Amino acid sequence: MLDIYRILTIMRNTMPATSPPLREASAAALADLGQRIRAQRKQLGINATTTAEAAGMSRVTLHRIEQGEASVSIGAWMNAVTALGLRLDLIDPRSIDRPPIVLPETIRLSDFPQLAALAWQLHDVERLSPQEALALYERNWRHVDQSALGPDERALIERLTQALGGGRLLV
Secondary structure, X not given: XXXXXXXXXXXXXXXXXXXXXXXXXXXXXXXXXHHHHHHHXXXXXXXXXXXXXXXXXXXXXXXXXXXOOOOOOHHHHHHXXXXXXXXXXXXXXXXXXXXXXXXXOOEEHHHOHHHHHHOOOOOOOOEEOHHHHHHHHHHOHXXXXXXXXXXXXXXXXXXXXXXXXXXXXXX
16 A cells, blocks of 8 residues: 555656636637648658657647647757748737727727726816826726627727737737
C-alpha cells in the first residue's frame, strides 16, 4: 500500500500543470495558425509523418498543432513551423499600416443615446469633442446599458478606442 501511495505522489508531482482557460480570440488565433501550418505542409507536398520527423515530434503532436491545441508546448510549435521553412513572429497590431481612423470634430449627443445618458450633468451641451466622449464612456462605463447600444454607437466607441485609446477601452 505504501508503494502505491509513493507512486501516486511522484506522479502528482511530475504531471504537467493544466493549461489556463483560453480566451475565444486566442483559441481562434491558434486554430488559424494550425490551419496555416497544415496548408504550408500540403502546399509543399510533405506528408505528416515526414514533417513530424523533421520537427522531432510524433505525428500525433503535429496533428494536435494543426488542430490548434493550446496544450502543445511552444517549442513543438516552433519546431513544426521551422521544419516547414516558416517563421513565427509577434507583430504589434498598432504597427500595421492601416488607413487613419477618421473621427468627427464634434459628436452630437442626440445621435448616441447612451452617451447622452452619461452626459446628463452637462447642462446646455449638445456636442462633445472625441476626447471628451471617450473620457465620458471610460469614466462611466458601469452605467452604460450595453444591450441598448446601437450599431452606430458601438462603431463610435470602437473608432474612439482605436484612434484615441490605443485600441483599449479603459474601463
